[in-house]
Amino acid sequence: MRWGNxxxxxxxxxxxxxxxxxxxxxxxxxYQRVVNRIFTEISDxxxxxxxxxxxxFGAFSVRQRGARVxxxxxxxxxxRVDKKFLPFFKTGKELRERINRx
Numbered sequence: 089m090r091w092g093n094x095x096x097x098x099x100x101x102x103x104x105x106x107x108x109x110x111x112x113x114x115x116x117x118x119y120q121r122v123v124n125r126i127f128t129e130i131s132d133x134x135x136x137x138x139x140x141x142x143x144x145f146g147a148f149s150v151r152q153r154g155a156r157v158x159x160x161x162x163x164x165x166x167x168r169v170d171k172k173f174l175p176f177f178k179t180g181k182e183l184r185e186r187i188n189r190x
Contacts, residue, residue, distance in 0.1 A: 098123060134175055144182035151176045 096104075105119045133140050134150050141147040155171045179187075 098127075142180070144180050146177055146179040146183055149176050149178070150174070 102116070102119045102123050105123070106114070106116050109119075130140050130148055134148060137150055139147060139149040150173050153172050153174060156169050158167045158169045159165070160167050
């Protein structure tokens, strides 16, 4: 595996699942629905402020960034930045160990 330059899009993930599980006799659109549904459920849970934990993989949660005074990089003028909520992902122990194997 090439580190740093490898990427996988959602459509590539769907294609990979379809290829790896060709013996399941499912249509490509079925894999697409499953992947889309998983992402939708995770997004909906985060939008409600819930935490989503996938054992061995990691946990998705929402963190709040407080209001602050920022700077416009072009003019240097002070700009008020409102508080906001951001998605956060923390890797699970098994995933960290798998990534760091040599």
